[in-house]
Amino acid sequence: MEFNTNFVFGCSAIGAGLALIAGIGPGVGQGIAAGHAAAAVGRNPGAKSDIMSTMLLGQAVAETTGLYGLLVAMLLMFVKPFVK
């Protein structure tokens, strides 16, 4: 079947938008991590630097799935694998 390239690119753009739904998960997860880190600092202010580094590391790992979504969106928008 033949499709108009504009139609295919429009569908790719919709797909890119849908791919960024992946950003919800890391957002919630990082928020939870930051909230618990804040609570931990409140309970034990002496361990602030340790808590900070652990939190940053965990958040960066949790962020990965969101970044995969971002990469897929960028591929769809700028590399245009489906548009001939």
Place this chain on the structure above:
Amino acid sequence: MGYGIVLSADNVDFMVHGIFQYSFFGHQVWITTTQVCLLIVVLGLTIFALVVNHKMKKATEVPKGLQNVVEMLIDFLDGMIKGTMGKHAKVFRNYIGTIAIFILVSNISGLIGLRPPTADYGVTFPMGVTTFLIVHFLEFKHHKPLELWAAKCSPLPPWLPVWLPVTLIGDFAVPISLSLRLFANVLSGTVMMSLIYGLLRYLAVGWPAALHVYFDIFSGAIQTYVFCMLTMTYITDAYGDET
């Protein structure tokens, strides 16, 4: 091309460009902007290292000037490496310190108008692969093959390697996720900045500096820290407990 606003703005540009092409044993190979920016970063770091080496030859008991800065930097890096790797820190402080400084300078090189070299998957993937090779070299060096086999089948007993493929996939996912994380973070910063400069051409005066602080400096520093931290964690894990 009439494909909407992003692509109709001709001055939005964050892709890697080829500068010139040459023939390498019959293959057509490109020298790209990534390689040029990489060269600038590496030359800058080399010159910095030579200057610092020259200065530190006549280091004083009470540091002043450049010596102060360098001692602070090395102190910070050593503290970070020592805190994570414990007694293995001495072997790896050169490697970790090198990649930390390289990634940091690469990430913030967007500030001087370069396209950050780490926003190219061809730069970050070799670094992930290096981590992978170090980790597995150490695993094979410090564990007996049977131990390793048992560890790879770990939740189930060693004679029932049902879990082995999952562990192997997990092992091979490490370099990919490590490099993609760095790449995607830096790339997203680069894309955001080029969209702002490209689409708001005459309005983007002065205030994008605040965004540079976030996307280049803050995000770049965090990603440097995370890459080094994860590399160190994997390497320390590879030693096992008994050494």
